[in-house]
Amino acid sequence: MRARVVEDYSERLEHSVLHHLTYTSKGYYAFVLFLLAVVAWGLYAYSTQLRYGLIVTGMRDVVMWGLYIVNFVFFIGISHAGTLISAILRVTHAGWRTPVTRMAEVITVVALMIGATMPFIDMGRPDRVLNLFFYGRFQSPLIWDILAITTYLTGSIIYLYLPLIPDLALMRDRLGPDASALKHRFYTSLAVGWRNTPEQRQRLERAIGIMAVLIIPIAVSVHTVVSWVFAMTLRPGWDSTIFGPYFVVGAIFSGIASILIVMAIFCKLYHLEEYITEKHFRYLGYMLMALLLLYLYFTLSEYLTVGYKLEVEEKHLLTLLMLGKNAPWFWFFVLGGLVLPGFLLLRSGRQTIPRIVTAAVLVNVAMWVKRFVIVVPSLQVPLMPFEFGAYTPTWVEWSITVAAFAAFMLIFALFVKVFPIISIWEVAEQHHEEEVVAPARLAPGSASRSPWAEPGGAP
Amino acid sequence: MSKRLVRLFLVSVLLPPLVISGMALAHDKTEGQKAFDSKCASCHGPAGSGGVGPALNTPGYEADEIRTAIRQGRGGMPAFPVTAISDAELDEVVAYIQSLAVPPAAPPLPAGAPRGKEPIRVEVSRNGFNNTPGEFRLEAEEGQEVEITFVYGERDLTQNNPHQILVTGYNIDTGILDQENREVTVRFTATGAGEVSFMCILPCLGHSNLLGGRIVIQPTAKPAAEAAGVTRRLDAPAQARSGRPLSLRALVEDGQGKPVGGTPVKFFIKVDFFVNGLMEIGEAMTNDHGVAVLEYTPRLTGDIRVVARHEGGGRKATETATTINLAESSRPFYQPEVGIKLPAPGPEIFVGLGSTLEATGSAPMTSLRLPGGLLSWLLLLVGGVVLVWVTYFRVMYQLLRISEGTETRLVPLVGMAVVVVLGTLLVLVVITGPSTHLHVHP
Numbered sequence: 001m002r003a004r005v006v007e008d009y010s011e012r013l014e015h016s017v018l019h020h021l022t023y024t025s026k027g028y029y030a031f032v033l034f035l036l037a038v039v040a041w042g043l044y045a046y047s048t049q050l051r052y053g054l055i056v057t058g059m060r061d062v063v064m065w066g067l068y069i070v071n072f073v074f075f076i077g078i079s080h081a082g083t084l085i086s087a088i089l090r091v092t093h094a095g096w097r098t099p100v101t102r103m104a105e106v107i108t109v110v111a112l113m114i115g116a117t118m119p120f121i122d123m124g125r126p127d128r129v130l131n132l133f134f135y136g137r138f139q140s141p142l143i144w145d146i147l148a149i150t151t152y153l154t155g156s157i158i159y160l161y162l163p164l165i166p167d168l169a170l171m172r173d174r175l176g177p178d179a180s181a182l183k184h185r186f187y188t189s190l191a192v193g194w195r196n197t198p199e200q201r202q203r204l205e206r207a208i209g210i211m212a213v214l215i216i217p218i219a220v221s222v223h224t225v226v227s228w229v230f231a232m233t234l235r236p237g238w239d240s241t242i243f244g245p246y247f248v249v250g251a252i253f254s255g256i257a258s259i260l261i262v263m264a265i266f267c268k269l270y271h272l273e274e275y276i277t278e279k280h281f282r283y284l285g286y287m288l289m290a291l292l293l294l295y296l297y298f299t300l301s302e303y304l305t306v307g308y309k310l311e312v313e314e315k316h317l318l319t320l321l322m323l324g325k326n327a328p329w330f331w332f333f334v335l336g337g338l339v340l341p342g343f344l345l346l347r348s349g350r351q352t353i354p355r356i357v358t359a360a361v362l363v364n365v366a367m368w369v370k371r372f373v374i375v376v377p378s379l380q381v382p383l384m385p386f387e388f389g390a391y392t393p394t395w396v397e398w399s400i401t402v403a404a405f406a407a408f409m410l411i412f413a414l415f416v417k418v419f420p421i422i423s424i425w426e427v428a429e430q431h432h433e434e435e436v437v438a439p440a441r442l443a444p445g446s447a448s449r450s451p452w453a454e455p456g457g458a459p
Numbered sequence: 460m461s462k463r464l465v466r467l468f469l470v471s472v473l474l475p476p477l478v479i480s481g482m483a484l485a486h487d488k489t490e491g492q493k494a495f496d497s498k499c500a501s502c503h504g505p506a507g508s509g510g511v512g513p514a515l516n517t518p519g520y521e522a523d524e525i526r527t528a529i530r531q532g533r534g535g536m537p538a539f540p541v542t543a544i545s546d547a548e549l550d551e552v553v554a555y556i557q558s559l560a561v562p563p564a565a566p567p568l569p570a571g572a573p574r575g576k577e578p579i580r581v582e583v584s585r586n587g588f589n590n591t592p593g594e595f596r597l598e599a600e601e602g603q604e605v606e607i608t609f610v611y612g613e614r615d616l617t618q619n620n621p622h623q624i625l626v627t628g629y630n631i632d633t634g635i636l637d638q639e640n641r642e643v644t645v646r647f648t649a650t651g652a653g654e655v656s657f658m659c660i661l662p663c664l665g666h667s668n669l670l671g672g673r674i675v676i677q678p679t680a681k682p683a684a685e686a687a688g689v690t691r692r693l694d695a696p697a698q699a700r701s702g703r704p705l706s707l708r709a710l711v712e713d714g715q716g717k718p719v720g721g722t723p724v725k726f727f728i729k730v731d732f733f734v735n736g737l738m739e740i741g742e743a744m745t746n747d748h749g750v751a752v753l754e755y756t757p758r759l760t761g762d763i764r765v766v767a768r769h770e771g772g773g774r775k776a777t778e779t780a781t782t783i784n785l786a787e788s789s790r791p792f793y794q795p796e797v798g799i800k801l802p803a804p805g806p807e808i809f810v811g812l813g814s815t816l817e818a819t820g821s822a823p824m825t826s827l828r829l830p831g832g833l834l835s836w837l838l839l840l841v842g843g844v845v846l847v848w849v850t851y852f853r854v855m856y857q858l859l860r861i862s863e864g865t866e867t868r869l870v871p872l873v874g875m876a877v878v879v880v881l882g883t884l885l886v887l888v889v890i891t892g893p894s895t896h897l898h899v900h901p
Contacts, residue, residue: 133884134825135825135892136888136892137892138837138840138888138889138890138892139892146885146888147885147888147889150881151847151848154851154877154878155847158851158855158874165858165861188867189867189869192858192861192862192865192867192868192870193861193863193865193867194861200861203860203861204857204861206857207857210853211854214847214850
């Protein structure tokens with residue numbers, strides 16, 4: 001009886017996840033076409049920049065970093081969503097993670113791809129990019145960035161790929177005879193001959209275990225190094241010893257918010273309410289609140305220590321931030337990114353999911369703004385008695401920024417057309433654990449096996 | 460025919476000056492001096508006049524002593540291996556350093572007036588200056604060239620730290636402790652009556668009570684206002700090199716052509732920096748021969764207009780000007796601090812071409828350099844990177860084992876290849892880089 005229920009569950013799960021891989025709605029095509037158009041517009045803007053040089057941007061000799069670097073820090077930030085959170089939950093054996101991990105890991109890989117492109121777009125002479133490798137010195141924080149981000153991207157792709165293998169094998173086996181040969185070859189080679197034998201399971205679990213532990217310090221190192229690109233200078237607002245942990249906490253903060261948004265979108269579109277429940281939103285909401293408090297603490301510590309001592313340049317910076325032309329940005333970050341989401345997360349009552357998702361959207365917008373507040377005003381403060389720098393992003397920069405977000409969604413949309421967005425085997429296994437094994441422990445004798453533990457693979 | 464004549468004429472007229480100037484240029488800088496300028500002068504000062512490192516233009520340095528110091532380092536001085544200074548260069552440098560000890564030629568204009576008083580020597584000990592606790596005062600006279608030498612008797616007073624003495628209000632080079640003689644000397648010309656203070660501007664471990672004192676400058680019997688005069692002449696070398704000190708000498712005479720002593724002359728250069736105008740570079744008092752001397756280290760290049768101005772004591776100020784042609788310096792004016800020198804666990808490993816930016820004019824090719832040899836601190840970072848990428852490789856290997864017995868081994872094999880290539884590339888990026896500042900320890 002119970003086995004029947006479990007099988008039903010697995011079938012429903014497979015159906016609701018795999019259905020979207022075969023069936024494509026008109027709305028999907030329209031959405032992808034729209035995103036392609038936006039990305040194409042961004043490419044046109046970039047071609048303008050290549051043709052006329054960085055003069056078409058708002059960046060000048062004084063404020064020499066702008067939206068591109070803001071996007072870079074933002075995307076590298078939300079890349080922490082994923083891998084770090086999925087790895088932490090995996091290492092701590094949080095069972096509820098299983099429907100969420102795949103989404104988180106995809107966010108990581110896609111955000112890293114987009115984020116890592118940004119510094120190259122920021123370059124005036126992208127044709128000289130290889131000089132970074134030929135003439136780079138390890139003393140330069142930019143080289144640390146290359147080192148950390150390359151390592152993190154590779155690790156994230158491996159970490160995304162490993163738990164995909166049993167699902168890929170499932171899809172390989174489920175492909176109908178009418179599926180194209182290309183599809184067959186694609187899934188067959190990616191499934192690396194997975195037959196769900198005990199030896200294969202053991203090897204895969206060991207590999208996932210190693211990667212889950214390894215990816216945590218790498219993720220921490222990545223955002224620390226990104227912060228050091230700023231903190232290794234003497235500029236006001238950047239010259240800070242807590243920038244490493246401050247950035248890491250900010251990254252996890254915006255990362256959790258990103259997972260919440262993606263979760264809400266797929267819950268709605270794919271009708272995954274059975275697997276992604278209010279519990280998931282609530283748990284991630286708690287994590288978001290904890291990180292919000294931590295980020296608030298770091299923010300307070302950073303600005304108070306600077307404002308109490310108030311060196312000349314810091315005074316200029318704080319005036320610029322709190323009262324000057326950057327005040328709208330700064331106060332939006334404080335009120336819209338910390339205070340308001342805090343209230344939303346703390347309020348109890350009905351409508352949990354919309355409340356938490358609203359908070360998550362606010363946090364993500366505010367964290368983008370916060371990166372702007374970090375990058376630009378510091379550069380506006382003159383280090384010698386000259387005029388304040390000015391920066392107004394041009395249409396080229398806005399276009400490329402919008403295209404970057406469109407590209408993020410586009411890659412995401414294409415990914416979910418090819419791969420299942422929920423880790424089917426892990427969810428099924430977790431369900432089996434909760435529904436069958438746990439009650440069986442209470443009532444010995446009715447031992448049952450996981451549907452995934454049988455050699456031969458898919459049921 | 461006539462063309463040939465013209466050519467011959469041109470050659471005969473133009474060649475000799477070219478040859479002569481070429482000889483002059485060649486003579487201007489020996490190999491040893493070039494090497495000294497690029498590798499030693501940043502610490503030991505131009506022509507070994509002293510700086511962070513001791514002055515080398517004093518006699519008494521044996522050739523072997525210099526050689527050992529260069530190859531093995533000494534005190535705070537780093538070692539210069541063969542990759543930085545070749546054996547042939549070393550001999551040249553040693554010869555050049557020994558040639559520095561020759562006493563400088565007499566200045567062309569009448570030398571400054573003999574000092575009104577003997578040079579002052581001050582003993583620095585734990586109890587205070589000259590064993591006097593409490594505030595310490597020195598006396599000087601207006602217009603006098605004051606020379607004060609601070610003698611640090613006890614070695615642990617200075618902890619081998621550099622010490623610099625500064626006299627407030629005077630635009631003088633600060634005196635730097637010579638670790639060998641354990642002395643610091645400051646010289647300045649007292650321009651106005653009143654009190655100035657002197658102090659050590661570096662943290663003096665072990666003698667925080669010896670931070671500084673006061674110098675009372677008594678007015679001279681002849682007030683400066685009487686010394687009305689006209690600047691007659693400004694002497695400066697027509698040719699000089701930027702970054703090297705040079706002497707500016709201004710002659711002040713009164714209406715009868717008699718030299719006016721003890722009167723201040725201000726020196727300016729013409730600059731074009733947002734506004735066009737005169738920038739003061741210093742002030743000096745005239746001596747009994749009416750000559751004010753300013754030691755000045757220019758930082759600009761090209762034709763620089765120098766102006767000496769004498770206020771004329773109530774009468775109209777007079778100015779004299781001259782132009783100096785400043786050639787570009789062969790070395791950077793600014794030497795960055797390179798941080799704390801950690802003890803190197805082993806001899807440096809260097810593979811590749813060592814060169815300086817000046818020599819090649821462009822970035823030199825990348826080379827491998829492990830400052831501390833096989834036990835370099837850098838290897839901690841390299842070790843971390845290798846550890847991570849070896850783990851990636853092992854995970855990929857697990858995938859290969861998963862695919863064992865099937866035909867779908869492409870993905871694990873490609874994955875392993877990518878991991879090996881990327882990992883190797885990143886390690887290479889860490890341990891290689893262009894080596895341009897070979898005299899600087901990383």
